[in-house]
Amino acid sequence: MxxxxxxxxxxxxxxxxxxxxxxxxxxxxxxxxxxxxxxxxxxxxxxxxxxxxxxxxxxxxxxxxxxxxxxxxxxxxxxxxxxxxLIPIMNLSEKEFLDMMEFRETIEFKCIDLAVLRADEADLDQIGKALDKMMASKDDYKKYSSADFEFHLAIAKASKNEILYLVMKNTSAYSHYLEELNRVFGINDDSLQGHIEQFQALKNKDAAKVKELIRRGMEENIVKVRQRMNGS
Structure with a gap:
């Protein structure tokens, strides 16, 4: 063996x-x-x-x-x-992945900036509950992905900007993107730890840290996406 x-x-x-x-x-x-x-x-x-x-x-x-x-x-x-x-196929092109990165850096990052300024205890409680769902769904990528989307959507809601929140909520490509990543690459400790650290940074009103953690995760994922598409 x-x-x-x-x-x-x-x-x-x-x-x-x-x-x-x-x-x-x-x-x-x-x-x-x-x-x-x-x-x-x-x-x-x-x-x-x-x-x-x-x-x-x-x-x-x-x-x-x-x-x-x-x-x-x-x-x-x-x-x-x-x-x-028998290797899972990524049903997401590199172009779609890069487009989603730009979407997140444009829309989600603005939500984070505003959430740091405007989030109240009820908002933090909702984000924390989504994180708890993620931790409880580690062995089911569909449930985990749904909770993952809830986590980021709750941050958008905490921005108190209804237009930004609705854009995030109604962008079905975002939930598809999360589910594809979790389906193909699996759910690991780094993913959970990254979300825990994002939540802690948000509670500490450190928008730069939250965005840095998300950007780091996206950069690591694009490397894996390219490796998968190149067959390596």
């Missing part, structure tokens, strides 16, 4: 690759149960959140299946020759 410690960067992708490689090598054969999330977490020295996201990606492409109360199993129909074609 091939096991190596995984560095923090691209944790979910690395866990995904290591599990997939062990299946390809026959360590875990078609129909066999793979180790539990706790065991995989210890084996790879990563969190259960990262393991769960990697398993979700493997399940999405049909490499493994999960049985309630029993665990995860290598798909009986798994075949090594097709494994490299």
């Amino acid at each position: 091939t096991i190596k410690s995984i560095e923090k960067q691209n944790i979910v992708d690395e866990v995904y690759e290591q599990i997939k490689n062990n299946i390809v090598k026959g360590v875990w054969k078609p129909g066999e149960k793979i180790p539990s999330e706790n065991q995989l977490s210890s084996m790879f020295n990563v969190s259960r959140v990262s393991v769960r996201s990697a398993i979700q990606k493997l399940r999405a492409v049909g490499i493994i299946s999960t049985r309630h109360g029993q665990g995860s199993f290598v798909s009986p129909s798994f075949h090594e020759s097709i494994v490299n074609n």
